[in-house]
Amino acid sequence: MAAITFNCPKCGFICAFRDAYAGRRARCLRCDQIFIIPACDGEIPQKVEPPKEIEEPLPGFYEAVFKKSIPAIFNKQGLTTLMFILLVTTLRFFTQHLNFVMKIPCQSGGCVSIYLLFGWAIAGFVWGGLFWVYAEIVYSTVFDVEVLPQIDFEGGFGYMRKAVKSLVSFVMALIICLLPAIVFRYIFSVLGITSRWAYFPFIVLAMFLLPMAILTVSIGRDIMMLFRYDYFFSPIRKAFGHYLFVAxxxxxxxxxxxxxxxxxxxxxxxxTIIGLNLAFVLLTQIMLVLAMRMAGVFYRHFACYFKW
Incomplete structure (x- = not known):
């Protein structure tokens, strides 16, 4: 396929996309400007401006969640993205157990064990790719895109780069949310309190904060913002009922x-049992896609409460 080369309308960064993507939305890798991919080389792409700042929440949150989410997920325009999610999930399902230990005899009579963690490596790249798509779903939903976003792997190395970066971002978000639980678990262990129920409320708190952390990573795109817990609690406090539903x-x-x-x-x-388990795994992934879209809808409707 031929490539279309043009300059970002905001920062001038040279962008290149396959001609098959002409007319679709894309984002500049340097400045994050959203634009419409032009039809030919050198053409100035049309900017897609971010949502206007609003002073009050937008109505229709639950309608956007319940009535528009299913058509958005099962839409032929986003079929490639949905198929990618289901295929890599199936790959992880069948390969995650493929971890081996190779023992090499030594002259001293012992042996050296070499761990070949193929399954874990595949699972890591799969989850990294899924986290990348999750972030794109959240981001595109904020911009009123009512279908799953188009994905561009940018080749094998491009996919690996995005997968590793997304995996690190999401793991960091989870760890930061779990910090109170980690700290109190250590304190309880020092005090001799071994019951996991002692720090269980902090685990629940971490899961409660996770959607806000995912929003920060997907939209703010600055991991350091995850340390600003005041950023988390302001939207939660002002739209508590809606956020509680999402969380x-x-x-x-x-x-x-x-x-x-x-x-x-x-x-x-x-x-039959294997097939049912695979179906359950795939259904869970679709529910995760719905959860990410719900997070994006929450930001879209309550953007006035976000400090960033």
Whole structure:
């Protein structure tokens, strides 16, 4: 396929996309300006301005969540993205257990163990790719895009770069949300309190804050902002009922994700059991996509409460 080369309308950075993407939205890698990919080389792309700042919340939050989310997810324009999510999830399902230990004999009579963690490596790149798509879903939803965003792998190395960067960002977001739980677990261990129920409320708090952390990573795109807990609590306090709905759905979906089993755990079961487990894993992924869209809808409707 031929490539279309042009300059970013904001910073002048040279951008290049396949001609098949002409007419679609894209973002400059340098300044994050959103624009419409032009049809030919050198053409000035049309800017897509961010949502106007509003002083009051937008109405229709639950309508956007319940009535528009399913058509947005199962839309032929976003079919490639949905298929990518389901395919890489299936890949992880069947390969995550492929970890081996190779023992090499030594002259001293012992042996050296070499761990070949193929399954974990594949799972890491799969989750990194999924986190990248999740962030794009959140970001595009904020800009009133009612379909799943188009994805461009930029080749194998481009995918690896995006996967690693997204994996680090999401893991950092999770760790920062878990900081109170980590600190209090250490304090309780020093005091001799071993019951996990002692710090369980802090785990719930972490899951409660996770949607806001994901919004920060996906929209703010600055990991350091995750340390500003005042940024978290201002929108939560002002739109508590709506945020509680989003956070509750996140908690349910992540709990379902925790309950899923991979092929290595059920490989001795019947084909029917394996198929049902795979279907459950894929359904959980679709629910995760819905959760990310809900986070984007929350920001879109309550952007006036966000300090950033």
């Amino acid at each position: 509750g759905f996140f908690i349910i979906v992540w709990q379902l994700q925790y309950m899923t089993q991979n092929y290595g755990e059920i490989m001795d079961k019947s084909v």
